[in-house]
Amino acid sequence: MSSELPVLRWGIIATGLISSWFVKDLALSRPDAKAKHIIQAIGSSSSEKGKAFAEKHLPGLQPTIYPSYEEVYNDANVDIVYIGTPHAFHKQNCLDAIRAGKHVLCEKSFTLNAKDAKEVFNAANTKNVFVMEAMWTRFRPLTLALRKMIHEDKAIGDVRRVLCDFGLHQDIAALGPESRLKNPALGAGSLLDIGIYSLTWGLLTLDAGTGTTAQNPKILAAQSLESGVDLASTMILLYPNGAQGILTSATYAKSPKPFCRIEGSKGVITVEGPAASMPTSFTVEPKEGEVQTHDFSAPGMGFYYEADAVALNITASKTEDDIMPWAETTRVLELLDEVRNQGGVKFPHEN
Missing domain, CATH: 3.40.50.720 (NAD(P)-binding Rossmann-like Domain)
Incomplete structure (x- = not known):
């Protein structure tokens, strides 16, 4: 070899x-x-x-x-x-x-x-x-370690609720009409740009499956629109076992470093980083036992x-x-399609 x-x-x-x-x-x-x-x-x-x-x-x-x-x-x-x-x-x-x-x-x-x-x-x-x-x-060592700790090691028992926010201060009003962040024809809005990360964290932490092995949660969504572009999106995932994901994105303000909270029957995990796309550490706080922080700093950005x-x-x-199999990409987009269906965003080529 x-x-x-x-x-x-x-x-x-x-x-x-x-x-x-x-x-x-x-x-x-x-x-x-x-x-x-x-x-x-x-x-x-x-x-x-x-x-x-x-x-x-x-x-x-x-x-x-x-x-x-x-x-x-x-x-x-x-x-x-x-x-x-x-x-x-x-x-x-x-x-x-x-x-x-x-x-x-x-x-x-x-x-x-x-x-x-x-x-x-x-x-x-x-x-x-x-x-x-x-x-x-999804490919970062932190994400793989966190998934193992949640779904295989059951470090915080059964996951009951996940909250994740990805907010950036993008000052959309100040941008020109052809900006990719403002032009609906370019897929503008918080959802596809950053909300996809919030949704991803919900899926990764609430479900051990991926693609064809994943569960299909019910979804409830609302979007704040301006000129057909969502400035903020909120998604609630409801799983058959009653677990919830409350997942948000916004262009008004930057999220704090602890961007994700995973609540389980035996404790809580908090994920931190410069943004939801770039986690660098997570802290496990069990109801019984020591609090442990796991750091995953690495050179560059991690692409x-x-x-x-x-x-x-x-x-x-x-x-x-x-x-990241094809079925998972399709599943995520189907969920995002449903968010837009409920929230009111339609891209020009879909009319």
Whole structure:
């Protein structure tokens, strides 16, 4: 068996903030790396933008810069395409990359709705390529350890209630009409941008299952809208055993560092971090016994955990990941669809 790390050559689509975080993390030198990641190509709306992106975020590296996405899809030296465009473009970007025979890692939310996601997965199945939603939070060692502690070790007994909030002060009113945070045609609103994380924490902590093995909770939702965009969303999940998830997102103010509280029959767990997307520690407070804090600080931001998982999956000739399988992406989007159905948000292409 070879001890060499698998090598994955990435083509990066779009040069916004999320793409900058992703490539900087992939370029980090890590002793525990499970794969070698090469930023092979960058696609942008212009060569100048692509070159400036590479110089700023990948100093000393020389990826191929393309003034279009299509050239990235057609580059024979690119194994996988990372899609960091606004939500509304994800479906078409995925379909174009898949058509070119490329593997895909696409930012969340994977598409605007479950129907579009199913279309992408059907295309991937036909082409036999690996596709995954880039829900990076699920791949963090903290998340995996927390899930084990809750569902296998029963550290706080039976989970009865979970509260999670992801709030950012985004000052939506001050943004221009074409901002991805303000334009409904781009999937704007707190729900798909940050509410998806609050929902994810509810699902991860209330249910040991994933995708086809998960339960289907009832959902009650309300949204505060302005010009068709949700400034705040609230979701209540109700499970058959009576457990509840109260999950919120808002653009009015930043959440405090303890963003999630998991209440069980034998104690409480509090999860902390700069944001619900980036947990760094959790504290277990049992009704009997010592309070314990588990710290999971790591270099960079932690996008490399999902990237390593992708590389190992592709090396194993898998088209789906066990942590974020296609059925789980679809299930999350179906829940988000229902939140919007109850809350009143409809995207232009759905009319």
